[in-house]
Amino acid sequence: MSAQVLDALREAARAVGRAGEPQLAGLDETAAATRALALVAQAGLTAWTVPAKWGGAPTRGLAADDDVSCRALCALRGPLAYHSAMLDVMLVMQGLGSYSLARSGSEAARRELLPRVARGELVAAFGLTEPGAGSDLGLIATRAERVGGRWRISGHKTFISNAGVAGLYTLLARTCGEPGDGGKGSLTMFALRGDAAGLATRRFEVTSPHPIGDVLLERVEVGDESVLGEVGGGLDVALATLGRFRTSVAAAANGFARRALDESLRRLSTRAQFGKPLALNQGLAFDVAEMDTRLRAAELLVHEAAEAVDRGERAIEEVARAKLFSTENASYVCDRAVQHFGGQGVVRGNIVEQLWRDVRALRIYEGTSEVQKLILSRALFSRHGGS
Ligand SMILES: Cc1cc2nc3c(=O)[nH]c(=O)nc-3n(C[C@H](O)[C@H](O)[C@H](O)COP(=O)(O)OP(=O)(O)OC[C@H]3O[C@@H](n4cnc5c(N)ncnc54)[C@H](O)[C@@H]3O)c2cc1C
Numbered sequence: 001m002s003a004q005v006l007d008a009l010r011e012a013a014r015a016v017g018r019a020g021e022p023q024l025a026g027l028d029e030t031a032a033a034t035r036a037l038a039l040v041a042q043a044g045l046t047a048w049t050v051p052a053k054w055g056g057a058p059t060r061g062l063a064a065d066d067d068v069s070c071r072a073l074c075a076l077r078g079p080l081a082y083h084s085a086m087l088d089v090m091l092v093m094q095g096l097g098s099y100s101l102a103r104s105g106s107e108a109a110r111r112e113l114l115p116r117v118a119r120g121e122l123v124a125a126f127g128l129t130e131p132g133a134g135s136d137l138g139l140i141a142t143r144a145e146r147v148g149g150r151w152r153i154s155g156h157k158t159f160i161s162n163a164g165v166a167g168l169y170t171l172l173a174r175t176c177g178e179p180g181d182g183g184k185g186s187l188t189m190f191a192l193r194g195d196a197a198g199l200a201t202r203r204f205e206v207t208s209p210h211p212i213g214d215v216l217l218e219r220v221e222v223g224d225e226s227v228l229g230e231v232g233g234g235l236d237v238a239l240a241t242l243g244r245f246r247t248s249v250a251a252a253a254n255g256f257a258r259r260a261l262d263e264s265l266r267r268l269s270t271r272a273q274f275g276k277p278l279a280l281n282q283g284l285a286f287d288v289a290e291m292d293t294r295l296r297a298a299e300l301l302v303h304e305a306a307e308a309v310d311r312g313e314r315a316i317e318e319v320a321r322a323k324l325f326s327t328e329n330a331s332y333v334c335d336r337a338v339q340h341f342g343g344q345g346v347v348r349g350n351i352v353e354q355l356w357r358d359v360r361a362l363r364i365y366e367g368t369s370e371v372q373k374l375i376l377s378r379a380l381f382s383r384h385g386g387s
Contacts, residue, residue, distance in 0.1 A: 001069055020084055024087070033165055078254055092252070098170065104237050105191060126169075137172065141179045142155025158213075161212050163214060171192065171215070188227060251326070256358055259351070261288065331363060
């Protein structure tokens with residue numbers, strides 16, 4: 001994918017962000033989610049979350065031409081996050097929630113559903129987490145049982161972005177074995193309709209505006225066409241989805257941090273105390289130099305990881321480094337920005353207060369910072385020939 005295409009995507013996302021930020025202010029969460037999705041879809045951005053083959057935007061330079069471009073996702077998420085966490089989440093969930101279907105679904109289901117996801121008409125969600133299974137997916141207890149030639153699914157998913165808003169849920173359920181068995185060979189990915197009988201949702205609030213909640217499944221019946229990939233191969237499907245999207249979480253983190261840095265620069269240049277602008281205090285000026293340098297390092301890690309993913313590499317180390325460093329650094333940068341604003345920095349609704357809350361969850365979802373350290377340290381030791 002050429003640098004010009006990526007620049008054009010950044011510019012398109014910036015335009016949506018600039019227009020969307022004031023429009024979303026003051027809306028309640030569901031209205032904001034609906035409006036945000038409409039904005040990113042009308043601008044054609046959601047098309048980049050679905051492979052070209054299934055109604056998405058045409059991509060070039062990927063290892064597989066039927067894939068989603070990680071570089072494109074990163075190019076879009078940074079500028080969207082700069083303006084609005086809601087624009088960012090509503091864009092990316094279309095991809096995260098539908099990628100397992102794009103990768104492993106039946107021809108008929110892909111043809112029917114994915115073009116609608118690409119146009120933003122069908123909202124997607126991705127269901128891994130459960131009350132008892134977070135970082136350790138081998139603890140998944142949601143069961144899919146074979147009954148009369150169909151699958152009957154019962155269980156409880158939690159922290160599911162787009163719960164109650166989605167029309168398509170891709171989710172991981174246990175088709176054999178017991179929670180705690182590691183999940184290899186015993187979990188299967190399914191695609192469920194949002195209006196399936198037996199599927200209910202319960203919303204809750206998190207620190208930043210984000211449609212999220214529980215998905216309660218009680219004897220939801222589906223046929224074999226809802227199975228994504230091999231029965232028992234669900235963990236690989238889920239991990240491949242995370243592998244493609246995780247780098248874009250880092251890109252979003254950098255978008256929030258870039259905005260916080262710009263806000264700090266503005267504030268420190270325009271506010272005077274003790275007879276001079278705050279920026280003339282070396283301690284504060286050095287702060288922005290530190291924020292800028294760390295942010296640039298994070299952006300380069302994202303660049304390295306996204307290129308490797310688009311070349312078709314597993315890029316486990318690159319992706320883990322980018323996610324770990326960018327999300328942790330973004331919290332640092334947003335926190336410094338709050339400090340630069342003084343009391344105003346903690347007033348509810350102030351831009352830096354909002355960024356500080358927006359960025360926090362990114363160190364937790366799609367693999368916590370500790371999980372990234374586990375992945376990276378294991379890879380390092382195994383290359384070193386150690387444990
Ligand atoms: C805003 C938001 C949106 C989300 N959206 C989705 C979604 O759409 N779909 C979905 O399926 N899930 C989603 N999640 C859930 C998210 O993926 C989980 O919260 C995450 O995987 C962590 O799981 P947990 O909360 O159960 O924490 P736990 O796994 O219980 O971990 C608790 C703490 O222990 C640490 N820890 C765990 N194991 C180890 C270890 N071996 N070594 C060192 N430290 C360890 C963790 O890093 C963490 O700090 C979302 C979460 C948030 C906050």
